[in-house]
Amino acid sequence: MTTVAAPAPARGGRPVPWTRLAWVTWRQHRVALAGVAVLLGGLGLYLLIMGLKIHSGYAGVTSCHPASSAACGLANNLFTGDYYPFAQTMTGFLQVVPVLVGVFVGGPVLARELETGTFRFAWTQGCGRLRWTVTKLALLAIAVTAAAEAFSLLFSWYFQPWFAKGLDGALAPQLFDLRGIDFAAWTLLAFALGVAAGALIRRTVPAMAAALAVWTGLFFATFMFLRKHYLAPLAASGAQASTLKFGNDWSWAQWFTGPNGKPVSAQALNSVIRQAPVSVQGSKNPGAIGAYLSAHHYTQWWAYQPQSRYWPFQFIESGWLLALSLILLAGTVWLVRAKAS
Amino acid sequence: MATTAQPAAPLRHSSPRFGMAWVTWRQQRAALAGACGLLGVMILYMLVTGLQMRSALSSLGLDTCHPLTAARCATAVSLFNSDYDIWRNDGLVLMQVVPLFAGVFLGGPLLARELETGTFRFAWTQGTGRTRWVITKLVLVAAAVTAAAGVTSLVMSWWLAPFVAQDWSLMGPNVFALTGIAFPAWTLIAFALGAFAGVAIRRTVPALATALAVWAGLAITTATTLRWRYQQALTAKGVTAGARVPGNAWVQTHWTGRGGQPVSLAAFHALLAQLKGQGPTSQGPTPVTKTLLAQLARHGYTQSISYQPESRFWHFQLIEGGWLLALALLLGAATVWLVRHKAA
Numbered sequence: 001m002t003t004v005a006a007p008a009p010a011r012g013g014r015p016v017p018w019t020r021l022a023w024v025t026w027r028q029h030r031v032a033l034a035g036v037a038v039l040l041g042g043l044g045l046y047l048l049i050m051g052l053k054i055h056s057g058y059a060g061v062t063s064c065h066p067a068s069s070a071a072c073g074l075a076n077n078l079f080t081g082d083y084y085p086f087a088q089t090m091t092g093f094l095q096v097v098p099v100l101v102g103v104f105v106g107g108p109v110l111a112r113e114l115e116t117g118t119f120r121f122a123w124t125q126g127c128g129r130l131r132w133t134v135t136k137l138a139l140l141a142i143a144v145t146a147a148a149e150a151f152s153l154l155f156s157w158y159f160q161p162w163f164a165k166g167l168d169g170a171l172a173p174q175l176f177d178l179r180g181i182d183f184a185a186w187t188l189l190a191f192a193l194g195v196a197a198g199a200l201i202r203r204t205v206p207a208m209a210a211a212l213a214v215w216t217g218l219f220f221a222t223f224m225f226l227r228k229h230y231l232a233p234l235a236a237s238g239a240q241a242s243t244l245k246f247g248n249d250w251s252w253a254q255w256f257t258g259p260n261g262k263p264v265s266a267q268a269l270n271s272v273i274r275q276a277p278v279s280v281q282g283s284k285n286p287g288a289i290g291a292y293l294s295a296h297h298y299t300q301w302w303a304y305q306p307q308s309r310y311w312p313f314q315f316i317e318s319g320w321l322l323a324l325s326l327i328l329l330a331g332t333v334w335l336v337r338a339k340a341s
Numbered sequence: 342m343a344t345t346a347q348p349a350a351p352l353r354h355s356s357p358r359f360g361m362a363w364v365t366w367r368q369q370r371a372a373l374a375g376a377c378g379l380l381g382v383m384i385l386y387m388l389v390t391g392l393q394m395r396s397a398l399s400s401l402g403l404d405t406c407h408p409l410t411a412a413r414c415a416t417a418v419s420l421f422n423s424d425y426d427i428w429r430n431d432g433l434v435l436m437q438v439v440p441l442f443a444g445v446f447l448g449g450p451l452l453a454r455e456l457e458t459g460t461f462r463f464a465w466t467q468g469t470g471r472t473r474w475v476i477t478k479l480v481l482v483a484a485a486v487t488a489a490a491g492v493t494s495l496v497m498s499w500w501l502a503p504f505v506a507q508d509w510s511l512m513g514p515n516v517f518a519l520t521g522i523a524f525p526a527w528t529l530i531a532f533a534l535g536a537f538a539g540v541a542i543r544r545t546v547p548a549l550a551t552a553l554a555v556w557a558g559l560a561i562t563t564a565t566t567l568r569w570r571y572q573q574a575l576t577a578k579g580v581t582a583g584a585r586v587p588g589n590a591w592v593q594t595h596w597t598g599r600g601g602q603p604v605s606l607a608a609f610h611a612l613l614a615q616l617k618g619q620g621p622t623s624q625g626p627t628p629v630t631k632t633l634l635a636q637l638a639r640h641g642y643t644q645s646i647s648y649q650p651e652s653r654f655w656h657f658q659l660i661e662g663g664w665l666l667a668l669a670l671l672l673g674a675a676t677v678w679l680v681r682h683k684a685a
Binding site: 031035039078081085086089091092093095096100104107108112173174204205206208209212213219220223224251252253254255265266267269270273274289290293302 | 371375378379397400401402415416417419420423424427432434435437438442446449450454514515545546547549550553554557561564565594596
């Protein structure tokens with residue numbers, strides 16, 4: 001009766017309200033979103049429990065006076081030995097969380113409808129395929145990105161004592177992408193890749209596999225090669241190096257310069273070391289060779305990125321990830337609009 | 342003409358020996374190509390960086406420098422590590438999930454896709470019989486992916502050799518599962534979990550997600566708690582414990598109190614607070630001194646270092662490979678049983 005009573009607004013071009021589309025999005029993807037909640041919730045619970053233990057242990061270490069005593073040194077060692085190795089293993093497993101969340105939510109969004117043919121029904125319901133796509137993608141993208149950011153904040157809190165102790169710098173590769181806004185940005189990219197691959201390949205599992213492969217390739221290249229070049233690295237030589245805090249600053253390359261100030265090859269350096277007196281070569285003191293080399297005007301250099309560049313690096317990386325994600329999502333919307341089904 | 346001349350043969354031999362193998366290949370070749378591509382990229386990466394590392398080793402003279410702990414090698418070791426540490430630390434961390442992806446993406450859709458789309462009704466009525474159909478598929482694909490993972494594992498052992506030469510432990514949680522027979526075994530279990538979840542859930546994506554979650558739980562539990570218990574750890578006790586443990590062993594440190602029972606970290610902190618004032622030195626925390634250890638020993642506290650020596654590597658590999666293989670066979674049998682008995 002009601003449908004007969006008020007058919008005009010729907011037919012007269014007044015669009016279906018956004019809230020209805022949001023409800024459809026929720027109904028269709030609630031299992032995937034629940035999966036994300038279980039994954040992030042489970043890992044989050046673990047981080048919370050371990051984090052409380054670590055923070056209380058760290059409070060014990062910091063309250064130890066005088067800090068330079070051997071007893072406090074021992075307490076420090078024990079605290080680190082008890083929790084740090086597992087914290088490191090956890091950071092390894094957490095690297096893949098963004099891609100799992102993004103690909104499992106993003107991959108099936110369009111691919112499943114296209115694969116099973118239900119898009120013919122979905123796109124002819126009065127809201128139009130454009131609005132249907134935009135609403136779904138926007139809502140899901142916001143949901144996974146927000147969940148990832150919340151998880152990332154929890155991880156930052158969990159890992160805080162190790163930064164405070166100077167065991168890791170904020171720019172350390174396996175930590176940089178779990179904190180700040182970077183973790184959420186990588187999750188958004190995985191989602192966008194999943195969605196775009198789904199629209200292009202039109203089959204769920206191959207789309208997920210393709211998105212996973214592309215994400216992993218990009219992640220690996222960034223992690224290993226790209227990130228260290230966001231800003232020109234600084235160089236520190238032997239004398240200045242003692243003022244660097246290598247736990248905090250991110251250093252990844254060393255080289256030597258000779259008496260003429262030019263870099264020397266490993267072979268040349270080796271032949272200099274072989275000329276050192278036997279007492280120096282066989283010394284148990286690891287600094288002996290360094291002292292010998294600097295006495296002969298060979299200087300050691302380090303390339304590094306200072307810790308103060310943490311936020312610029314976060315903005316640079318998240319910026320290009322966000323731009324790439326938006327391009328992929330816009331491309332997907334264009335595909336849905338333009339491609340005849 | 343030819344077809345009418347001899348129609349009997351195709352009917353009688355409706356299921357030739359290699360027929361199912363051919364069907365398996367045709368259906369799974371894209372997925373197999375994907376899994377082998379993944380492992381292939383990993384192998385290629387290891388070959389390129391492994392050759393780079395070896396050329397760096399010889400140009401630094403480290404291949405002839407013995408022992409590596411001597412001062413004349415220290416500069417070269419430090420130069421080598423500054424260039425390649427990121428590969429053994431962070432690179433290995435990223436590789437942990439390779440067996441998972443290679444296995445799950447093959448196993449998950451293997452049966453779930455037929456069940457989800459309904460094509461099993463066609464596939465199971467082609468004269469082969471559903472039992473033979475499922476066994477052939479499982480065995481062939483499992484053998485292919487496990488063999489590919491085995492090759493990857495061999496390359497990994499070669500790749501790790503320069504690090505192992507520096508007294509670096511192969512028993513550690515980040516590397517153990519990537520070497521020996523553990524790597525193909527973890528790949529196989531990912532495949533078996535995927536196939537079983539596919540038949541049990543009968544939908545591809547949820548099956549993938551479930552298998553992935555179970556595998557991750559299993560891997561984390563094994564790395565953090567289970568593997569340590571394969572064999573009773575050796576123990577070194579007392580003031581000089583640290584010196585008696587080999588450098589490449591896998592180590593956990595505990596403290597025992599007066600009665601020999603383990604001491605909690607909190608209780609230990611309380612004791613250390615009483616012992617504070619060990620004579621502050623001019624700069625930085627002093628290393629743990631023998632004096633302090635002796636003083637603690639007088640209070641009945643003993644440091645005990647439990648360790649798994651490197652010589653147990655293959656023993657641990659056989660244990661881990663064994664139980665993973667047994668679990669994979671059980672899952673495979675359960676998958677066949679489900680296909681046979683569950684009304685489709």
